[in-house]
Amino acid sequence: MKPSLAKGTRDFTAQEVSRRKYIINILQNNFQLFGFQPLETPSFENLSTLTGKYGEEGDRLIFKILNSSINEAKEDKKTQMLTDFQKALDKPFSSESLTDKALRYDLTVPFARFVAMNHGQLTFPYKRYQIQPVWRADRPQKGRFREFYQCDADVVGSESLLQEVELIQLYLKSFSDLKVSVTIHVNNRKILSGLAEYAGITDKLIDFTVALDKLDKIGKDGVIKELLEKGISPESIDKLDFLFSQSDDALENLLQLKEKFVGNEIGLKGVEELEFVLMQSLSLGVDLQNLVFDITLARGLDYYTGAIFEVKADEAQMGSIGGGGRYDNLTAVFGVKNIPGIGISFGLDRIYLVMEELGLFPEEASSKVEYLFANFGGEETLEALKLIIQLRAKGISAELYPESAKINKQFTYAEKKGIKKLVFLGEEEIKNRTVTFKNLEAGEQKTVSLEEFLG
Template sequence: MKPSLAKGTRDFTAVEVARRRFIINILQKNFELFGFQPLETPSFENLSTLTGKYGEEGDRLIFKILNSSINEAKEDKKNNMLLDFQKALDRPFSSDNLTDKALRYDLTVPFARFVAMNHNQLTFPFKRYQIQPVWRADRPQKGRYREFYQCDADVVGSESLLQEVDLVQLYLKSFAELGVSVTIHINNRKILSGLAEFAGITDKLIDFTVALDKLDKIGKDGVVKELLERGIAQESIDKLDFLFTQSNDALENLLQLKEKFEGNEVGLKGVEELETVIIQSLNLGVDIQNLVFDITLARGLDYYTGAIFEVKANNVQMGSIGGGGRYDNLTEVFGVKNIPGIGVSFGLDRIYLVMEELGLFPKDATTKVDYLFANFGGNEISEALKLIKQLREKGISAEIYPEAAKIGKQFTYAEKKGIKNLVFLGEEIKNGNITYKDLEAGEQKTVSLEEFLG
């Protein structure tokens, strides 16, 4: 049987792993610089933990796990037919289903579950970062995989808008160090609720936000069509037409909303919160071009209650490479109230694609062996092994070619692997000298052992 990969998954070569680590190291350093502490949660959760947290579309993308007791097909004794697994999986969750566990869909809900279980032992505000894989039964395409990493930073136990301002700084600092020029799109879920109230479709808020969130993908006509299909009247859609003709001035757009939201308490609250975040960010030197008020930004997750973020890379065609928002009620579904939270996520895989396309990875992002010792099958092997041990003790990478082979073959191995230097041990070793070739510069040198081991 010919081996193959499951759709939406990938193998990572040494170069790819090294480059991914380069991204992760910068993110991890900044997470800790901003006061976040590491946390890891299991790769799978109880299905009941995950369902109902991501909206109708999100729930459909959860990877369910068959219970171990029925992983093998069993025959129905009454009709001698195999159990219809698919029908069982499609039924609403209940204790008699074939599955009660699922692979995690994101890192936020498992984090909320962790907080709910451990809130009596935590010090609030509690700040954590988490870098782990997640799984979604999505249609694979460029930048979208079924298994991918999320790099999250969350704060729970604080309603202060300073958290939003801080997360804007975290985004901008991290992407600046990665060399990626970005624009942060920001909105507020309360503004979206206010818009629903303004248009008289409060009972259709979820339908409204899910459709609006697709604007970048399907355009205005597509959004209008979907709103109509979701039962929203044309009269209400006409009231919202101004959403599609916003100016580039964030504060001007907020002023326009204030006028439309007169007497609309929740909408005005959203405008006030967003205004505070934008003004405080500008006071810290954030370029208004890098922080855009996007009134159509909805992010189709049901648990957001306040600020919502989406980060897009400039100068390259790619979906969002980061996103997040405030979720003040998430732990309530686990029976723990009054623990507000906010968090952001960095999309490692898409960041990688952006950096690769723009040629932003530094050469030293790829791990290379410093020295390869040539193997001629003679007495030099013992001396080579001793020198390799000394180099490794100094933190310098080194290896010996395992078989005695023609020098051309060993050169080819070194070049293909990107090894920096090829070492030849000859008669000069008796005089305390060693010869090596710098393969990057193409220069051969003979130096003393003391200088070599320096």
Template sequence: MKVNIPKGTRDFGPQEIYKRKYIFNTIKKYFELFGYVPIETPAMENLDTLTGKYGEEGDQLLFKVLNNGDFLKKVSPDILEEKNSPKAVKQLSKRGLKYDLTIPFARYVVMHRNEINIPFKRYQIQPVWRADRPQKGRYQEFYQCDADVIGSSSLQYEAEFVQLFDKVFRDLGISVDIKINNRKLLTALSILINEEENLTSITTAIDKLDKIGESGVVNILKKLKLPDAKITSILKFLSFRNLSDVREFFNDIELGQLGVKELEEIYSFLTNQQLTNTLTFDPTLARGLNYYTGTIFEVAAKNVEMGSIGGGGRYDDLTKVFGGEALGGIGISFGAERIFDVMEELKLFPPKIKSAPVLILTLDPIYQQHGYTILNTLRDEGIKADLYPAGDKMKKQMKYANNINCQFVIIIGEEEFRNQNASLKNMITGEQVTIDRDEIVEKLLKPENH
């Protein structure tokens, strides 16, 4: 039997985990600095919680979980004979793996409304699942790192999220373009060309612009039977790069004017704030998810070919879907898997992130007890350390230390045993010194060694 893992999933070894933790810890640091608190939601949600929230394409990408026990027993024979998958799913499955963290968060808010303070600022770092076609930067199981504010319509949070994106990617060393748009402008566009009933289809087409190009979008719009004049108006809107042109374009459309006003207010919050990365108004940004109602974001890495590595937007009515009050909300997400791939490709991980615990090596089994005493002294002081098993030649032990990327090795031979000291070697610089056993901890705890 050939052992394998499901397509679109990955195994991660120790060094990859260290790097992923570096990303998660950087993001978490700024989430908490900006006042967000952590929650977690189950891997599975009821299907009626998930379906109908992501658009038709999103619903098709939901992973369904078969009911327990004899799941075929309750399925109507007519449906089985008809081979109607959508009908069968309703009887075969009541649960699904969560597609994102936003819908489960909205469900959480409604269920725990009496326990949370409004505005509620939460963050989550958890895996999600999508039955998408695997490709570079796109997986079927991946982590999202989300921050949301619910219960406020203040545009200060849009500005805050721009800064959050900026600071996280600055610290990770990734140069990015933070793109911003407003779904009100896209709705206004559908009003302007009198195609409100086709808003979702038009938005979905625009959202594919970076993948299929202008000609591909035009082909989709023609299939919707849009006249050439309307397609021309859409393309004109997508060509704008400053808000003054957009304001003039929507001169008689109130919703369009409101969308421009909101974007201008966000920019005003950021007037005196220094951003490391670029903030760009992009009318082609559509974000295909149906629940967005206002500002939308997408973050693109520069100097590398990769899809968006962050995104989000404002949603005004999501909690109403679950029977709760209408609590305005906005959230963003960092795409951890793509961030990891970008940092690997651009070699952005710091060298010290490869450092493994301090490893103690002995030249003879009779020194192992001495090494074990040092090992426990280091661990008692909170220093990650390990002791190589006795008996192997020093060459093999040093090779092992190199393979696990140790920053330091402690070598104990006859002289070190007799004098109750040790040789400490820095595996990065090659420097080796002999120090008293009592000084090892002090040496390893020096700031330059962390």
């Protein structure tokens, strides 16, 4: 059978792994600078933990795991296996007889489950970061995979809007360190709830936000078509038409909303919260060209209750490379109320693609061996290994070519592997306590004393 990869998954070469670690190290360093502590959760959760948290569309993308009883049935005779599996298929797929576990869809819901289980032992506000893979049964395309990493930072136990301001700072510093120019789009779910009330479609809030969240993909006409299909009247849609023609001035747009939201308590609360975040960020030196109020930003996850964020690269067409928001009621679904939360996520895989496209990875982001020792066999091999041990003790990467092969073959190996220097430790060098090495990039060869080489 010809080997192949499952759709939406990838292998990572040495260079790709090294570059991914370069991104992760920068993010992890910044998480810790901002006071976040690490956390890891299992790769799969109880299905009941995940379902009902992401909206109807999100729930469909959860990878469900067949119960072990089904797998055990496959070990029986073929006829019995087919009979048992057919019985399982005749039941609803959500039936616990078929599946009660699923691969995690994101890191936020498992985090909320962790907080609900451990809230008595945590110190609030509790700040955690988490860098782990997640899985979604999505349609694979550029920048979208079925298995991918999320890099999250969340704060729970605080209603202070300064958390929003801090997370914006975390985004800006991290992308500045990565040399990726970005724009952070911000909105507030209370504003969206206010818009639904303003248009008389409060009962269609989720349908409204899900459709609006697709504006970048399907355009204004596509959004309007979807709203009509969801039973939202043309009159209500006409009242929302101003959403599609916002000015570039965030404060002017907020002022316009204040006029429309007179008597609309939840809408005015959203405007007030967003205005605070924007003004505080402005006072801290954030350029409002890098922090944009995007009234059409909805983020289609049901659990957001306040501020929402989406980060886009300025110089590459990649969709969002980060996002998040406030979710003040998420732990309540696990029986623990009054623990507000907010978090952001960095899309590692999309950030990688952006940096690769723009040539932003520095040379040190690639993992390369510095020295390859030519293998001459006999005593020279043992002496080479002794010297390699001394280099490694100094934190310098080095390896010995495993066979005593023709020197051209060893040269080719070094060049293909990107090793910078080929070392010759022959009989003459051992006798004179010298080392000869060739810089394969510059094409220069020289002999130095053993002390100078190790110095």
